[in-house]
Amino acid sequence: MVRRVPFFHVDAFTSDLFAGNPAVVVPLEAWMPEARMRQMAAEHNVSETAFLVPEGPGQWHLRWFTPTTEVAICGHATLAAAFVLATEQGEPGPFRFRTLSGMLGVAREGERFVLDFPANPPRRLGGSQPGLAAALGAVPREVWKARDWICVFDSPETVRALFPDHGRIAALAGAETPAGPARVIATARGDDGMHDIVSRYFAAVVGIPEDPVTGAAHLQLLPLWAEKLGRNTLVCHQASVRGGTLWCTLAGDRVQIGGHAVLYARGEALLSDQA
The missing domain is CATH 3.10.310.10 (Diaminopimelate Epimerase; Chain A, domain 1)
Incomplete structure (x- = not known):
């Protein structure tokens, strides 16, 4: 049996295609096995692939994978996730994401999305x-x-x-x-x-x-x-x-990071339950 999993390819921190940082956003109804998420991230081969599962009104569980590893925090893929929720799924925001780095917020201000993340002073x-x-x-x-x-x-x-x-x-x-x-x-x-x-x-x-x-x-x-x-x-x-x-x-002790995003592509991953 083949499972169809939608995904969205977004260029973040830019208003122009083929600029900024590409991220793939994969909205899920429930978590798939971690091994499969790692395979998908390697296949997409962009800086980060973001997977998210809803947890309640305005809140999602969010994880990020590079082509080789899961990371604890990622700005551009969080912006991309909020952009997809707002523009492709009609979510009004503000958005709250439970992550390995705690709760992270994103608010929409016109065409710009503003991340609220913890500062890390050097x-x-x-x-x-x-x-x-x-x-x-x-x-x-x-x-x-x-x-x-x-x-x-x-x-x-x-x-x-x-x-x-x-x-x-x-x-x-x-x-x-x-x-x-x-x-x-x-x-x-x-x-x-x-x-x-x-x-x-x-x-x-x-x-x-x-x-x-x-x-x-x-x-x-x-x-x-x-x-x-x-x-x-x-x-x-x-x-x-x-x-x-x-x-x-x-x-x-917070840093607010604003940026734009633009959608490059929508697609479906065709995943076999046996693979």
């Missing part, structure tokens, strides 16, 4: 951290640490020009934090008059050499840059090939 590290410089191919001015390594550079041009050794990044990031394998963020102050900060995100250790636009990175970047710039509201640009914009506000 601490500054001393020393030159030569392993990071060798992996990135450039020497950062400062190195900070929250869940991930944060390398601060003097200019956005340096961040954009990085050509990292992803094997070295995966090796140095390996068993680094209680929350799981660390990743590496490269960042600098913006200089184009439109964006306050620029960043890139490298996560080969979880099967994503470079993530196009990363909400979870900004939970760490906002506390750092809000203090540096003296402002709690920042417009952020992730300078991957696809690129994306995030409107972020530090509100106490």
Whole structure:
């Protein structure tokens, strides 16, 4: 017997197709086996595939899988999930998601969806951290640490020009934090008059050499840059090939991340109960 499972392919943190960060959203009535979800995520082969099951009015249980592993928090696939619920299933919102990182909220503000996530302030590290410089191919001015390594550079041009050794990044990031394998963020102050900060995100250790636009990175970047710039509201640009914009506000111990999304495709997975 073949089971038809609908899914939606969404580009998040962008208003344009083929930009931002792609996510696949799979709304379910009840959970399927974890092994099957991992297979689907590997088959979709985007940064994250989000699976969600309703738990009551306005609330869902939400899980995220990269092509190789389940992750504890993901911004762009949460935005994509809220977008699908609002635009494809007629849910009015606001949306509450029970996740491995606790309850996360998303509110709709016009065409923008605003995530309410916990902040993750970094601490500054001393020393030159030569392993990071060798992996990135450039020497950062400062190195900070929250869940991930944060390398601060003097200019956005340096961040954009990085050509990292992803094997070295995966090796140095390996068993680094209680929350799981660390990743590496490269960042600098913006200089184009439109964006306050620029960043890139490298996560080969979880099967994503470079993530196009990363909400979870900004939970760490906002506390750092809000203090540096003296402002709690920042417009952020992730300078991957696809690129994306995030409107972020530090509100106490929370970070609110606003962004757009656009639907690329609707489809059905044809799953055999025997497979």
